[in-house]
Amino acid sequence: MKQGGVEETVLIPLYARAVETAKTDPALRDPRAVEMVEAIDYDYAKFDGLPSLGGAVMRTALFDHWTRAFLAEHPDGTVIEVGTGLNTRFERTDNGRAHWYDLDLPDIIELRRRFFHDTRRRTMISASVTDPAWPDQVDTGGPYLISAEAVLAFLSEESVRSVVQLVANRFPGALLAMDTSGTGIVAAQQQHDVLSKVDAVMNWACDDPSEVAGWRPGAEVLGSHTLTSLPPELYAALPAAYRAIVDELVPQQLMQVEQYRMSLIRLP
Template identity: 60%
Template sequence: MTKHGVRLGTVQETLLIPLYGRAVDSRRPDAILRDTRAEEIVASIDYDFARFDELPSLTGAVLRTRLFDWWVTDFLAAHPTGTVVEIGSGLNTRYERLDNGRTRWFDLDLPDVIDLRRAFFTDTPRRTAIAASVTDAAWTDPVASKPAAPYFFAAEAILPFLDETDVRRVVGLLADRFPGSLLTLDTAGPAIVSAQDQHDALSKVDARMRWSCTGPAELTEWVPGLTLLASHTLSSLPGPLYDTLPTPHQEMLSGLARRQLPQVEQYRLSLVRLPAAPGKR
């Protein structure tokens, strides 16, 4: 079988870690996601995935994706014709897992990533790939030109790799162009960013996180009117979601909660609502 070569930038290479995590998880009898599409993609890519074998953070990446899926599912249940935008979509298969047949969907990532995505995913009347940097305001034009409000933006494992100035720019851009929308994101605290050279997965690649955030409450200081709706660590997932996990994963997470490890407790997954437009608050 001919495999697809990988020519990705330094940060973009990190997308292969959660992809592999979902593929490994999918092969387990007690899978969290059962992402068979991820298995197929991994088998079709010419890359040394073995460097990530047996890494505990692979499970963490899958749990993060599961929580983001949970929030997107809630959004689509309430707004079945709304718009979902994946910021830094990588090779995520969230659309394949969650599409309800009515939503508008955009996959946003840098041009080299979108080139690779096109080997596995095809645009449709309801799904569009956008090749651009999230810091370039121009990408918002095609999203706004086909209005299907409300909007849900999922920024999974992307913002911590930007400088704080760029993160502020992105959040401000979303607030200005899509007021009242929902945004999910992950944040990494100082103990994580300072020790990332010892991280089991990041130590295997050259990319490094640049934005250190003590907690998502920082965002409420940046953007007046932004509301923090939920924030979790991997050891404190929402009860209804935790209850759906296979028993071995529940036991593992309970153990993490008891240990209160900084590298776990300072990594947060959050849902925020951007401020409403003036006059609608």
């Protein structure tokens, strides 16, 4: 794969899951990630040993946790993964009844179709999340979970506002799972262990996810977590090595970690 291409950023969480799967006590297992890493020609070695790979795994574990909880309450609901990349949440959390939509840019979907295909319950949508027409391709009913993992920070604030308004208008009552990076992280991204190695640039900084809920009257933040404040049941299920990393962060590291949040927002 071409270094610096638009597809490059989707390979970071993919590689993180593949590396995790090879461990004797993993936080999650993803054999499809291993398969894709082996099939895509790319210099993954530049990410080896970087702390952010573990952070990506914990983020994915939290989004999986939210998805399982949503499907437990709404087994016939609809999950929409925006900026899906090469995500495999369906393989890890599907209940055999829900409907899924995987949305990403055309070249990402082209890559994705090398490994996945549409089914009766699972559909890929080739479009930008900022395109107001993409919801027209969602033809199933709610309730809805909109999952935006590691995507919105790369948009402008104006675009993020438009996306939030779009999904609120088209999928009323939906849950929006998203992550945000604070001002300090965005400002120092060229020193970030992983982002400094790719061409992608974060454009949107958000220090308080409640600001996002404030864009839409009636929206409510149901939960907001950092890597050091994961839901107790999820933290308890993490391998001991991950719990030790969280427990042993020094104050300077904590300041950085606290600026990155993962939030679940109910839209009106």
